[in-house]
Amino acid sequence: MANENKNNSSLRVYLFVFFSALLLALSLWVVWDDEFGLRPWKKYQEEFKTLKHDQLEKDYRKAVVEFQRSGGHARLANLEAQLAKAEAAFQGKTNQEKYKQLTSQFDAVHEQVALNQKELQNARGLFLESEYYFTKTQKQEYKVKMDELQRQIDTIVLRGEALQKKEDGLKSSLSDLTAGKARIAAEIEHMQGGLEDLKEKIANNIKVPVEIKQIHIKDIDKADRCQTCHIGIDGKRPVSALQPFARHPASFIYLDHHDPAKFGCTFCHRGQGRATTSVEKAHGTVKHWDEPLLAGDMTQTSCLNCHGDIKGLRGAEEIVNSTELLKKYGCYSCHKIPGFETVGDVGPVLTEVGSKVNYSWAVKWLLDPKLYFSSARMPKFFFTQDQAEAIADYMFSMSGTTRHDVDYSKQTPDAKLVEQGKALWSQARCNLCHTTGGRGGNHIKVYAPDLSKVGSKVNKEWLFRWIKNPNAYFPGTKMPRFRFKDEEIKALVEYITSEYKDDEAELKYVQPVEIQVASIKKGKDLVQKYGCYGCHKLQGMEEMVQIAPSLKRQGVSFLRGDEMREKIGTELSSIGSKPLEMLDFGKLKKSISNDRLSYIKQKLRDPRSYRLGLRMPDFRLAESEINELAAVLYGFTDSNVPARFMVPSRQELDRMAGVQTYKFTGDFAKVIADVKCTNCHSIRGIGADYAPDLSYAGSKLQEGWIRNFLANPDVIRPLLQQMPKLGLTSGKPAAKITMPKFNLGLQKVEDTNRTDVDAVINFLQQELVSTDIPKKIPAITTMSMPEQISQGKSLYDAKGCKACHQTGMEGGALGPNLSNVGNRLTPGFIFKHLENARKFKPDIVEPDYGFTERERIYLTNFLMTLKLNTK
């Protein structure tokens, strides 16, 4: 028993010793962990300091080498020798005696000056005292005293001036003695100064403390510690191109406009700004942190947080492009998206579609739009044959009572008409917007349909009416009304329907069949369910009942305004910060990673994959499009951005300031509504950037030239204007783009006697003018006109203008052709343009030559002589 107890107690002692030692070791581990294990950034800062040290060392060595190479060492030795010599000369007997003598003289005079100064002070004090009593008592005795003191003061001042002169004289002779020495010493210091500074920098770098570097962003009460590792992110000189020491890319755009001290890092990049214990945690790529770091171009999505108008925003190019996709596919038609409020403007009006297309085509289209043309924007809804027919029935019932096709296969086209139509086709530059057979369609932003197979889709009567007046069928369409004569339209229709047919498809043309009422009802339900009215205008369908009286009798009604929900999809205004719990991963919970970005991408890739019963159609987006769209959607957050950060769009600012958005007025508005100039041109902020901005066309262009150009458009810029960054982008090959011929001038504007050309010119000259552009340029009276012109010509040659501009047969092709500039531009515009080319076009490539006013007058006068004789 006792033995056992003894054994037990000695075992206890061993255990006690063992565990105590273990506890001690653990304590050391605790200290190590706290100091290094949990502070991995220390390593980075040390490394950064080493790199910086190396860089500074290198600088120093380079400076030393530079110093030596430029003979600095020899010069320094020389100067030092000179200094020693000067010192020796100064220490010489005569100089020393002279120095001593001067010094004692100087001291004596200096003392006198000081005494004099003291005397002056006393006299002035007494004077002020007397003045006070005199002012107070008005007794004459004080006045006398004042006068006496004033006299004293005057003598003292005079004496002081004389003494001062004496002192200055002595001082300068003293410094003459030491001047040579002092000058050499200063020079030596200056020579060594640069090197000393560099040395000091190295010493300072060593002293920089290793510590957490935190930015507190007051406005949003966030603390970012990113710079604890990314230590050189806002530095002037990068010490390394590798993270975490690299400098912020394009910091002149991003950091210069967004002071890191005010914005921090996570405001744009997301991530977990406060974490410092590991890279994964700081970058937010850990579980439960649902704002992982945004890197690279993806970061641009954060621009959307504050910038209301990202169009043309530097550094936001990627996201601007991506936002264009929202417009292209009309996401806002079904989903609420900030900044996009309209509905029903993506697809064409369908109210009278029965009079336009073949029934069999419509069914086929509904089944799969991409089968008709591959660039179709309409998504696939996965309708069954029955469903597609029901919807087509519903659409057709609005303008008729039958399913019907038109079969042209048995007709032979009129060859002469076709020939004539073909000429018109190219003259009107239909291919500028419409693709046919894989060619054309350069102007992508109008999303004009591919016409390669249009002959099998629409009927000739409709096509005729359409070309004659597109607004009548589809108010607000982007298709301009070309002023064709009826015969011309006939020819064009003949050409289009015979040339662009679907040869491969074996359409089973339907003979007119009465539409079933039940089918219409089914179609209506489907239209409501899938929200076709989101993209296509269906309002006003009630009226269509009148066109189909028989159906009305049968009790068929059409979709009323109140039967349409405004947006049928989920609101997307804050999809980028939607809580994960509210994203339904459904069937894919296990198979894809559960984060917002993956959710958005999967939804775009296969919209109905999460569970049964989803309605979003499949847009069949390319993977690149999915990434771009996902980037945009990811940027729609409800982050609490302080009002101070917000950059409202121009429209918003205008609205706040009560400024009306620009509106076209009068006859010009009618012409614009018809010809759709703003499809390509931008006028006062309205319209596209495809063709030159016409905001100040009235001041810029001459009337005669405008008339001529509208009648017969010609190339002004030989190279595609959309490519200012020549050779830098892999854009489309330079194509000759000219304005289509709209046949203006042949018709009068509605309700007036003026022709449309007159309306255009009138508006241009009345409205689209700038007070910045003078009507006349200043005249030079001292020089004759021919002389001025020849001066201008020599300037034109001297500055190398022809490197870019073409005149006659020679010259470059980057700038506009100037052969006819005298007829085209107003002298006032040229004069102003030469002063500051960027004033009217900020992204112009023309260099700034800094011409004087006189030179500009010469050049303008010369350019105005460049005219082609038009017949």
Place this chain on the structure above:
Amino acid sequence: MNPFIEIITQPDNIAIVIMIIMVTFFMAWAFQQAFQNDRLLAAGLPVEGENDKFVDTFKPLVRIELLISIVVMVGLTIWSIAVDAPLEEIANPTITPNPAKAPWYFLGLQELLVYFDPWLAGVVLPSLIVVGLLAIPYIDINPKGNGYYTFSERKYAIMIFSFGFFVLWLLLIVIGVFFRGPGWLWYWPWQEWDHSRVVFEPTKDLTAVIGIDSRSLPGFIIGAFVVGSYLVGGMIAPYRYWKKNNPELLAKLGIVRYVTIMFLFITMMSIPIKMVLRLVFLIKYIWITPWFNV
């Protein structure tokens, strides 16, 4: 990953895993010693510590406590360095986590909410637990088992305690931690948690089973009768039994101790009874009163 392994390996649940292992180990050890001693007692042999009136504090107790405190310190230090505090996503007041679970040591009480009115499960029963624990020194009049382990000499006390602690407290915690998933639905360890799973159990009140509205007066009366007869019957039946078979025990206890013990015991036993009623017979409440439901 299998949700069960996921749950077990979660940093939150390290404590409960350790608890299960330790409780099982010490329970087994204690019972093994108790049975060993019982065999000795049955054979009439002496048991170590049976007659000890006083034991030194310093040598047997303080030294072991010191050693154990160091071991615990070592364990806690390693644990706190190796495992970071388990945080979840940033709290969002608009989102309730599903399942919303209490701290693990309260999960047994949370489990009771499935079977009882919140007032009973959240207030009355926990209070009675505390009251019952406080009362133990006053109602335990059995002097046996001091200083040594035994089962046969303290049969009732050990059985009741084991049932209350191991089954009603720990087992319910284990159920709450490992077997309850989204919607507080029952998930076996091999089952996948499914947030959209729907289980509908049409529960009824007791009187509704026989066709009487539980909120009506007859329903109230029947409910009160059932609950009352459980309480009264639970008091009288054991009394009768012991009166016949073991009158000395009753005499030793006295009427006040007997009523206190039986009240606590009956209340404790109402928990498994109610669980069976709810799980097997889908009965929600027995007795509905305007203030609380039983």
